[in-house]
Amino acid sequence: MDKQITLYAAKICPYTQRVEIALSEARAEYTRFEIDLQNKPAWFQPQVNPESKVPTIAYGGPPVPPSQPSPESVKITESLVLLEFVADLFPQSRILSSDPVERAKTRFFIDFFSTRVAPPHVAALLRGESFEPLIRGLLGFQELLSKEGMYAMGDQFSIADIAVAPFILRLETAVTNELGVYEPGGMLRL
Numbered sequence: 001m002d003k004q005i006t007l008y009a010a011k012i013c014p015y016t017q018r019v020e021i022a023l024s025e026a027r028a029e030y031t032r033f034e035i036d037l038q039n040k041p042a043w044f045q046p047q048v049n050p051e052s053k054v055p056t057i058a059y060g061g062p063p064v065p066p067s068q069p070s071p072e073s074v075k076i077t078e079s080l081v082l083l084e085f086v087a088d089l090f091p092q093s094r095i096l097s098s099d100p101v102e103r104a105k106t107r108f109f110i111d112f113f114s115t116r117v118a119p120p121h122v123a124a125l126l127r128g129e130s131f132e133p134l135i136r137g138l139l140g141f142q143e144l145l146s147k148e149g150m151y152a153m154g155d156q157f158s159i160a161d162i163a164v165a166p167f168i169l170r171l172e173t174a175v176t177n178e179l180g181v182y183e184p185g186g187m188l189r190l
């Protein structure tokens with residue numbers, strides 16, 4: 001029998017959404033446990049994640065209620081690590097290619113997004129800093145998108161799409177509705 005998977009999650013969390021998309025794409029059976037980030041259960045930090053963050057997966061161990069996590073399950077954190085973990089557990093999902101070059105390109109794409117788009121996104125929208133680094137990052141990001149298929153890396157939906165989707169959707173929603181700490185129209189004054 002396959003080992004059990006419990007995902008500690010929060011509905012509002014884009015990092016959690018990454019993992020939920022991957023598990024769904026892999027048609028994985030798993031138990032989802034919502035963590036109220038404003039009022040976390042006392043057992044969460046000591047027994048599940050010392051950093052006290054979602055998403056976290058408890059993998060394996062005996063069948064237990066999520067609120068009574070077993071020390072025998074392995075606790076795995078960090079959404080990008082978890083995307084690769086899900087891809088490894090469910091290779092038939094094809095969310096990460098088996099080809100070394102494709103894998104490297106996928107990882108580069110995700111790294112580019114994480115270092116050149118996500119930080120200036122936060123800086124511009126949440127701290128009111130210049131939009132220029134964000135626009136520059138997005139232009140570079142666009143260049144990396146496959147010219148062939150409909151997905152980030154080509155014809156196959158992959159962890160590249162999954163890693164960026166929750167953030168790109170938030171960015172689009174924010175800038176089309178002028179949500180954020182910048183002045184109205186501020187994103188256009190470059």
Ligand SMILES: N[C@@H](CCC(=O)N[C@@H](CS)C(=O)NCC(=O)O)C(=O)O
Pocket residue numbers: 010012013014015016037052053054055077078079080
């Ligand atoms: N780098 C982590 C970030 C996870 C993260 O920051 N999660 C937030 C919710 S979106 C969290 O749990 N924060 C703890 C808190 O709010 O106390 C990842 O990629 O999984």
